[in-house]
Amino acid sequence: MDFAHLWHSLLWPLGRLLVSLAIGLLVANLIEALNWTRFLARLAAPIIRLGHLKDVVGASFSMAFFSGMAANSLLAEAYAAKKLTDRELILANLFNSLPTYFLHLPQMFFITVPFLGTRPAALYVGLTLTAALLRTVAILAYGRVVLPPLPEGCVVCHLQDGQFSWQKALRKGLKRFARRIRTMVLFTVPIYIGIHYLVVGGAFGAMEKWLSTHLGLLSFMTPQAVSIVMFQVVAEFTAGLAAAGAMLGAGDLTTRQVVLALLVGNILSTPMRAFRHQFPYYAGIFKPKAAMRLIVHNQALRAASIALVTVGYAIFG
Template sequence: MDLTHTWHTLLWPLGRLLVSLAFGLLVANLIEALNWTRFLARLAAPVIRLGHLQDVVGASFSMAFFSGMAANSLLAEAYGAGRLSDRELVLANLFNSLPTYFLHLPQMFFVTVPFLGPRPAGLYVGLTLFAALLRSVAILVYGRAVLPPLPDGCVVCHLKDNDFSWGKALRKGWHRFTRRIRSMVLFTVPIYIGIHYITVFGFFDAVEKWLSAHLGFLSFLTPQAISIVMFQVVAESTAGLAAAGAMLGAGDLTTRQVVLALLVGNILSTPMRAFRHQFPYYAGIFKPRTAARLILHNQAFRAASILLVTVGYAVLG
């Protein structure tokens, strides 16, 4: 391939991707640092009453919109004092998955769009958001069915006012951006280039023939889609997005195939990654046995909800 062809098919698309990725990541981190979810925390009091959940659970739910560690610390304190049962602790931790999702939603969306484009990114992020909403609704329904009604209380009494500073928020957002952009570029550039060349040299055509002869049960995923899943499992989500963006840009996969591959990779990769990254800080808040139990429940519930959404999208999408 000559230099002109390489520029138009690889270097220029990759350069545009990196610029838009950096801009989107910067905007997302600034939005997160400015605590855009403040107004959502006000919904905690009426919502927890629907599920017969205690005030401390509502306070933790509100805190989770700002800091997952602060939210879990509040639950650990209440659990250690005997104000929460084992069942209530698990339900509270599961219930906090929605505000935790919203906390990182800007970064997830603004990072996904440069890789996939607005429509595929909107579909993927929207489906994972729908799964998070389903989990919260399921917790409320289950809590209302198994927990006794509670007297009126005071959610805000458990909350502490946090000082807010624009300068501090902007510095925090910039620090997160500089730390995150380095790792994303290190994953994105080699994966994008690698996907480009192995596609050009016919690697996926050979893999497709091998799969058709040996792994018929994976026929619902193309070889390109399977590689997206593999990148997500063995590396991080950015790697899967980089691979998906390269294949989508080259026309090797449709939007539906990319979204399904990312959802499947999400299901398979998240549990192990959660134990690797979450267990150390969970074990610092709860006892190790309790931490492992909470992570196990959380990831099993999360995987089940995303699997349900994936099947629904595969059938109806």
């Protein structure tokens, strides 16, 4: 392979991807640091009434748009003070999945676009957003059925208004960017190069024969799509995106195949991601037993909602 071919088939696409990724990640982190979701927190009071949820749940919901740790700390304090039952604590934690999703939405979108392009990224992010909305609707419907109506409360009484500083927000955004871009480059470069040479060397033909006899569960997917799933399961979301971007760039997968592979990988990586990242964080706020119970419910509902939109997209997409 001469240098001209190497430049056009690998080095130039990879360099362009890294530049786009850095720009997108910087913009996303600055948007998050500037608390773009501030106005959405005002929706908490009327929404919680639909699900017969207490005002402290609404306050936690509002906080979750800015800080998941602050939101969970508020729930932990209310639970310790017997202001929330076990069922209410679980519902409150599940209810916070929507603001937590919105908190990281800019970063997810601006990271996904450089790898996949605008249309595939919009499809994937849109489907995961649909799953988050479905979870919220299900929680409100369940709460309305099983919980008794509550008197009018005061959501804002549980909130503490801090002074907003543009300087602090920008510094926070730049610090996050510097930390995140290093990790992403470490994953992206070797995976992108590896996928390129696997495609050139015909490795996926051999993988297809192996899958047909050893992995019937994913037999409906091509070997290239399965590799995206595996990268998500054993590494992280960025690794799956890097593999997906390489496949799309080489023309080996369609947009539909890539989106389905990312959704399937999202579902299968749920247990590993939960215990790798969530348990230490949750155990520091709640007692270990409560932390485990919250994680199991949270991840089970998350996986079920994504599975539902995956099936819907596979049939109607």
